[in-house]
Amino acid sequence: MKAMTQDKYGSADVLNLREIATPGIGDNDVLVRVRAAGVDPGVWHLMTGRPYLVRAMGFGLTKPKVAVRGRDVAGVVEAVGASVTRFQPGDEVYGTCESGSFAEYAAAPEGQLATKPANLTFEQAAVTPISGATALQAVRDSGRVQPGQEVLVIGAAGGVGSFSVQIAKSMGARVTGVCSTAKASVVRSLSADDVIDYTAEEITANGRQYDVIIDTAGNRPLSLLRRALTPKGTLVLVGGEHGGGPMLGGFERQLMAPLVSVFVGQRLTGLVARERATDLDSLTQLIEAGEVTPLLDQTYPLAQTPEAIRHIEAGHACGKVAISI
């Protein structure tokens, strides 16, 4: 099969389109004929091995353990392992895979796949699993958003942010999105009630305070974020790499937040998202009910994966980027 592979860590220049063996599957795995794959900052981290924390997490100390990049996948089931009960060949599925999704075939554990939402294209479905599930866990589980609450989403036009705005709205919150000037209309189209253009004013400039802040971008200091939070409010740190160091890449804030939280009335949390089918099933419900629609920025053919990753690396994607296979 054709796959986008790498033998060493580095920039998008290390990627090569090659002919390699189709991945094998174990008893609990599903072989997916890939129709589309999603690109997110995690792909860049695994491609570059930066920050070095990534290597220490078991992805390979000196070179990537898995040569094929991409985790988000949507496609058609080709074969199933002996213990798989939820899928059969021909089913349309989406989820995350271990073997790499920038390829014609991918192997995924059954527990990381769900039935593809009927109203989505393969490209829309492929960009949903990681960003959508991260947003769901940020808004529902860490943020514990309640109807009527004021929610601020920083990075509202990005992959996680665009899902977070829609999910918080579906839960009855009043949502303010933070983005740059050109993306204000996009963020409003996601049904945000208000927009803050961070290039014109900082989030604290209008003096408003929010019950929940979902921070996906910008790496603002905890002290500034706390000023925009109500005295009993909840801060959920999802990401934000700007200015992060080579070892932790901005993850320092996620580590610090729970420590500071012990001494203040506000709840400060750092999210490490999990990949599981139950969240995909919840996302499918929201998507099929029309409450959430993946915001697709651009789609690239497999051979142009390096360009797709460079687009994400620039840090100003408007929604999600897909690879069509």
Ligand SMILES: NC(=O)c1ccc[n+]([C@@H]2O[C@H](COP(=O)([O-])OP(=O)(O)OC[C@H]3O[C@@H](n4cnc5c(N)ncnc54)[C@H](OP(=O)(O)O)[C@@H]3O)[C@@H](O)[C@H]2O)c1
């Ligand atoms: N914790 C976890 O488990 C987890 C899971 C998934 C992702 N992440 C992390 O979450 C972060 C976001 O991921 P993503 O997929 O949403 O990235 P993305 O699609 O690249 O979106 C980032 C967004 O940040 C905005 N932005 C950049 N600088 C900003 C600033 N100073 N203030 C406000 N917004 C700013 C950009 O919009 P503008 O063009 O408007 O600036 C862009 O839309 C990344 O750091 C990623 O690694 C963490």
